[in-house]
Amino acid sequence: MITRDRPQMSLEAFEAIAETAALQGVTLEFVGGELGVKPAPDGDHGQIVAWLQRTCARHRPDLWLFAEQGLRIRSYENGDARPDGTLAPAEYFAGQGEWADARGVLLVAEVTSFDRRADERDRVKKPRAYAESGIPVYLLVDRDSDTVAVHSEPVKGRYREIRSYDYGERVELPGLGVALDTETLKSYSR
Numbered sequence: 001m002i003t004r005d006r007p008q009m010s011l012e013a014f015e016a017i018a019e020t021a022a023l024q025g026v027t028l029e030f031v032g033g034e035l036g037v038k039p040a041p042d043g044d045h046g047q048i049v050a051w052l053q054r055t056c057a058r059h060r061p062d063l064w065l066f067a068e069q070g071l072r073i074r075s076y077e078n079g080d081a082r083p084d085g086t087l088a089p090a091e092y093f094a095g096q097g098e099w100a101d102a103r104g105v106l107l108v109a110e111v112t113s114f115d116r117r118a119d120e121r122d123r124v125k126k127p128r129a130y131a132e133s134g135i136p137v138y139l140l141v142d143r144d145s146d147t148v149a150v151h152s153e154p155v156k157g158r159y160r161e162i163r164s165y166d167y168g169e170r171v172e173l174p175g176l177g178v179a180l181d182t183e184t185l186k187s188y189s190r
Contacts, residue, residue, distance in 0.1 A: 085109035
C-alpha cells in the first residue's frame with residue numbers, strides 16, 4: 001500500500017528511471033508518492049500552452065512561462081512534477097538542471113489531457129502538491145468541462161480560494177497583474 005510514510009519508490013530511484021525514459025521520448029512524474037506517465041500533448045494542448053505564454057509575456061515581460069520545466073515538489077511526499085507551464089522570473093531556472101526548486105515559482109498551469117487519469121492527477125494530486133509546495137497560483141485549463149479554474153492562497157496543503165470560469169470569461173490571475181481573455185480557448189475545444 002502506498003502512503004505518505006511509504007511512497008511507491010524513492011525520489012532518487014524515480015529520477016534515474018525518468019532520465020532513462022526521457023531518452024525513449026516518455027515523460028514521467030512522481031506526484032503523490034506514485035510514478036505517473038505524462039500523456040503526450042495533442043495540438044490543441046500545445047496551442048493552449050503557447051496562448052498562455054504569449055498572454056503572460058504581453059502583461060508581464062519580466063516573467064516567463066516555461067513549458068514542461070521539471071519542479072521538485074519536496075513538501076508533498078518528495079515528488080517531482082512537470083507542469084505544462086511554470087511562471088517565474090525570467091532567469092529563475094538558469095543553472096538549476098532538470099529538476100528545479102519550486103520556491104520561486106509564481107504559478108503553475110496544467111491543461112487536461114483526454115485520458116482517464118486526468119481527474120485524479122490534475123484535479124486532486126497536483127493541486128495538493130503545488131499548494132503544499134507554496135506555489136501561489138495553480139491554473140487548470142479543463143478541456144473536459146471547457147472551464148478555467150484558478151486556485152490561490154495556499155494554506156496547509158490546499159488552496160483556500162478556487163474560482164472556476166467558463167471559456168469566454170475574463171480571468172484575473174491573483175497577485176500577478178495578468179488577465180486572460182479566455183474567448184480564444186473556444187477555438188481549442190472539442
